[in-house]
Amino acid sequence: MINSISPLDADNSGILVFKDLHKRFGDIAVLKGVSGKLVPGQISAFVGPNGAGKTTLFQLLTGELKPDRGSATLNGQNILGSSPYRLAGRGIGKLFQDVRAFPNLSILDNVIVAIVARQSYRDKPFDFGLVRNGRSQVLAKKAREYLSRVGFDANEEALAKNLSWGNQKLLALARLLAGEFRCVFLDEPIAGISTLMANRMVPLIRELAEAGVAVALIEHEITFVESLANDVIVMNEGVVIDSGSASEVLSHAETREICLGL
């Protein structure tokens, strides 16, 4: 174990602060007391081998799983135990590891869904949009803005399932942008896509942070992490073993061994 983990000793200055999270699946303790925080405008990268608990941590913080123990707050208010849609309503968004674009919806509809969900739930909780036109020109125009922000050039009426994997990731990112979240979790945003596509992704993620969003991402590609992250959190076997800037953590021998196998 490397020296004590000072930057992550959670004070309450972050937008999202989590303390001492524990989670076990059956006999396996996946998280054994993880603490940390996400800060607006900062990109925090979670790295570590498979099974370190990174995805589980993201699932706890986005409401998809409930922890056995621990606390997490968004702007000082508890978020644990809330369902994902409530957390989305409070500004927490997620890009899934397996993308999860809506396969039988058009590209445009994929983005419109996110706009509609944000407007109706976050701003007007009792408005189901029962009669407002889901394909109005106003919505379509807004959706096109998000699509062009990610540089999407495919036919917007094509079904999402017919897109390449890389384009589905871009689409999922456009959908995430349309949610206008304050805090986003990106689970392996560039896994399985070409370098060219990944290079398109980097500035988009950076823009997101520059706009004041707290960005958390999981990534195995260390060069990508180095080029993006303000803060790197190294996890192994359910605990945080190191954290700091990318160059800092990579100067530690044990971290390098765990992350890069060097």
Place this chain on the structure above:
Amino acid sequence: MSLIEPSKELPPQAVRHSAQSPDDPVPAWMLWGLLLLLIVLLYAWRPTYVSHLLVMFGIYLLLSTSLNLVTGFGGLMSFSHAAFYGIGAYAYAVARLQAGPSGDQAESIIWAAGWPFVPAILFAMAVGALFGWLVSLVTLRFRGDYFVFATLGIQMIIFSVLYNWVELVRGPYGLYGIPRPDLFGWSLRDSWQYLLMLVPVVTTVVGALWIVYRSEFGLKLKAMREDERAAMSTGIATNRMAGLAMTIAAGVAALAGASYASYVTYIDPTSFSLSESIFLVALLMLGGAGNLTGPVVGTLIMVALPEAMRFVGLPDAVAANVREIIYGGLLAGLMFWRPQGIAGERFVGT
């Protein structure tokens, strides 16, 4: 494709038209065309046979378009739609029947109100919607195959109650002499008069459902159908949306049931059994779901097919069985070559 750049020269009407999703081709003319066809048929022939067919078509249109909201949009294959259909029929019947001249029947059941037509119809819809909402609270704890079985169970329970609780609605004996509609002193006595009342009702309700299909609500249901985890992560309260869909669908199914009861004037539980629910799901599978054209086409075929069979002149003893075989064969063939149904958007199923 036309959505990419709506050209500035287009009048607003055309722009709105182009916003229609391409897999839902011009349902507006279809509705009006149907309406026109109904009127023409009515006045040209006016035989009971044709008007009877059209009434049944209207009732099944209500059933299929409402089930489409849950199954085609929400992606939840529900086998309890016939139960809501039955609840509507019975709620209308007991609200209309009264103790009086032929009162022995009405006195033998727990409650018979003797209300006029309009309150009874509204009551039936409200009871149906209430049951739809209650059922959604239980069944929406499940998804996929488990949801299918939960709704199947609900269908069996409601059927059993209607069939066995004799004091409630006379069980297997059924209710007879259910009053036909009386609207502001105008009594509808034969089936073409009945059609005059039903056409505007069906057009209004199906038109309203069509608007709901195209609404933000419809889009959210589709997102839920496509990927519920992703839908929730964008902020869609999927359970709430599905519950609302089931409530609306059950209310419309109950309206269909009330129409049926007021039309045939005799009901018993066998009209609202599991096989009726299966028939409705099959109808949706055949026509296709997720848009308006699918259920309309499915209903047309399923209502017309048995009648077409009549003209083939099969002996009565085998006609029913042959019809089942044809339904089965049609469905199996469709699953193979066209899983989304004849005019549907996406495969109906879990």
